[in-house]
Amino acid sequence: MSHRMESVSKPADEAPEKQEGRTAIEVLRASGVKSPERIVAVRVDGVLRDVSCPVGSAEDVAPVYLNSEEGLDILRHSAAHVMAMAVRSLFPGVKVTIGPAIEDGFYYDFDYERPFKEEDLPAIEERMKEIIREDLPFSRKETSAEEAIRLFGGEGEAYKVELIEDLGEERVSLYTQGDFTDLCRGPHIPSTGMIKAFKLIKVAGAYWRGDEKRAMLSRIYGTAFADPKALKEYLRRVEEARKRNHVKLGPQLGLFNTYEEIGAGLVVWHPRGMMLRYLLEDFEIKEHLKRGYEMVKGPEILKTELWQKSGHFDNYRENMYFTTVDEQSYGIKPMNCLSHMLIYRSRIRSYRELPKRYFELGCVHRHERSGVLHGLLRVREFTQDDAHIICMPDQLNDEIKGVLAFVKDVMGIFGFEYELEISTRPEKSIGSDEDWELATNALKRAMDDNGLPYEINEGDGAFYGPKIDVKLKDALGRKWQCATIQCDFTLPERFDLVYIDQDGQRKRPVMIHRVILGAIERFIGILIEHYAGAFPVWLAPVQAVVLxxxxxxxxxAEAVLSGLNAAGVRAKGDFRNEKLGFKIREAQMEKIPYMLIIGDKECEEEGVTPRLRSGENLPFMKVEDLVRRVQDETRRRG
Incomplete structure (x- = not known):
């Protein structure tokens, strides 16, 4: 059963099954549909169904092919069922929990007497291949919840019983292949033999239903594709991603580390990593100042009453840390907006002053569950390139478009393509429906004015306003959420932000919350993987090493090194009594852009012979020429 398919009873909008006696695939074959052997499911009145469901005429049904996005999703979910069947046959007593299709694959969580290991995967794969060769049909059955509870209870599947009880439905659907039955809404592929290309990827731990207080389960990840060629390409990308893994490259390159003695989700920056941060933050500051932002800074703890006023306490406190000072409760800030609003409110503002654009590289803390912490991508302390634009309502469109232009400029510098989506009001939120509609329409209008394509992500906005999310794509085509633009009519109301208009009337401004890179830590993690640690010259913590x-x-060589540093080139020396080849290999492992060889010729002619980290050798040149080359690449951000 997948997260995506948790409602296992018939969907409310699903049309009653037609009773003419012919299945969807029979009707499609009779109509001469193209490649019926590649059809994994059908759409009946817009609802996904199994190919075996009864239908009327071919006009009532649309085929879903294996290589389509929906088809792959169904294939992967079916592969998860096959994996669960294989695990249960190999490991008696295992408890089967939840197994959804996910982006690029699937997983299933199991409760067993011991955690599963990577060494278990080959045997599970082999058993899956046997099940696939048997070409077992997937059959759907609807039954009462009580009957399903008796079935799974009799098998000792307590997790399934809990799921059914929590659903609160009178009837549920079950899927069976061979001797394995699972709770699932479906649909599924016609039979196991349709799985032609799959691979189990890794094992991890996961809490039952994501709750740290519940049982720790073993999660097995896998993937499946329509054909072996697509699987091979995917595995190639997985291997490339493994080589680029920032969790390994970061310490290897001397950028950062985490230490158990300090605590989970807390990053220690080493000298080269701190230099990288400085370069990134200095770039950010200059880009913001060019665009009319003013730098500000707020404290890291604020009285809890302020967080109650803003709505964070009611809507976000499970992600916050609190402390007590002099019997006064304080919240450690997870966001920077409160201080920025108080700065604005510190005196009366005229309409002539607007917009006000406050920018802060603000350190924030968020209580992330230990199970989701990962390198730099998910941490408990991080720095946001946070800004809040407070403007008049008629300035809102231009300001949103200005932020979108800012995002475009910055992502272009790093070579990122990106996609956009608008996230709308979540269930847990503050503010009136009218304000939410105004804010959402403002975001849509700015996107439409710029001719930007976007998707709608229903219910995933911030609790105080809708947002534009920017999902960048790295060198491997993976998507990362970084920049965001949030439109907020609610907090200006709660904090009584006003301006005096040209008629001397008090008016309410609008506030835009926005980040460009997002969390500096997360963005650096993405950059490490995007560049595979080989940063462009302008970002490289060490630009040259003298050998x-x-x-x-x-x-x-010492004189050359001194001259380079004086000229602003970030350089280091390696003057050890080691073979040159050894020192070159070390520099290449450190991914330093320039290796400057100093031998007798270079000493006599007062120059250097550069070697690039790619292995290319450049001709002998004067030191000042090398400096100009590095400075030019830095200016061009090459």
């Missing part, structure tokens, strides 16, 4: 051939070259 000596012999000890007698050291005095001149």
């Amino acid at each position: 000596t051939v012999t000890d007698r070259n050291t005095p001149y």
Whole structure:
């Protein structure tokens, strides 16, 4: 049963099954549909159904093919059922929980007497292949919830019983292949033999229903594709992603580390990582100042009463930390907006001053569950390139478009393509329906004015307003959420933000919450993987390393190093009494852009022979020419 398919009873909008006696696939075959052997499911009146469901005429049914997005999703969900069947046959006593299709694959969570290991995967794969060769049909059955509870209870499947009880439905649907029955809404592929290309990827731990107080389960991840060629390409990308993994590259390159003694989700920046942060933050500051932002800074703890006033306490406190000072409760800030509003409110503002654009590289803390912490991508302390634009309602469109232009400029510098989506009002939120409609329409209008395509992500906005989410794509085509633009009519009301208009009347401004890179930590993690640690020259913590051939070259090499540093080139020296080839290999492992070889010729002619980290050798050149080359690449952000 998948998260996506938790309602296992018949959907409310599903049309009653037609009783003419012919299945969907029979009707489609009779109509001469193209490639019926590639059809995994059908749409009947817009609802996904199994190919075996009864239908009327071919006009009532639309085929869903294996290589379509929906088809792959169904294939992967079916592969998850096959995996669960294989695990249960190999590991008696295992409890089967939830197994959804996810982006690029599937997983299933199991409760067993011991955690599963990577070494278990080959045997599970082999058993899955046997099940696939048997070409077992997937059959759907509807039954009463009581009967399903008796079935799963008799098998000792307590997790399934809990799921059925929580659904509160009178009837549920079950899917069976061979001797394995699972609770599921479906649909599924016609039979196991349709799975032609699959692979189990890894094992991880996961709490039951994501609750740290519940049982720790073993999660097995896998993937499936329409054909072996697509699977091979995917596995190639997975291997490339493994090589680029920032959790390994970060410590290897001397950028950052985490330490158990300090605590989970807390990052320690080493010298090179701190230099990378400085370069990124300095770039950010200059880009913001160019666009009329003013730099501000608020404290990291604010009285709890303020968080109650803003709505964070009621809507966000499970993600916050609190402390007590002099018997006064304080909230450690998870966001920077409150201080920015108080800065605005510190005096009366005229309409002539607007918009006000406040920018802060603000350190925030959020209580993330230990199970989701991961390297730099999910941490408990991070710095946001946070800004709040407070403007008149008639300035809102231009300001949103200005932020979108800012995002475009910055993502272009790093070579990122990106997609856009608008996230609408969540169930847990504050503010009136009217304000939410105004804010959502403002975001849509700015996107439409710029001719930007976007998707709607229903119910995923911030609790105080809708937002535009920017999902960038890295060198491997993976998507990452970074920049966001949130439109807020509610907090200006709660904090009584006003301006005096040209007629001397008090009016309410609108506030835009926005980040460009998002969390600096997360963005650096993405950059490490995007560049595979080989940062462009302008971002490289060390731009050049001076390498000596012999000890007698050291005095001149030291003078070269001193001159490079004085000229603003970030350089280091390696004057150890080691073979040159060894030192070059080390520099290449550190992904330093330039290796400057100093031998007898370089000493005599007062120059350097550069070697690039790609392995390309450049001709001998004067030190000042090398400096100009590095400075030019830095200016061009190359």
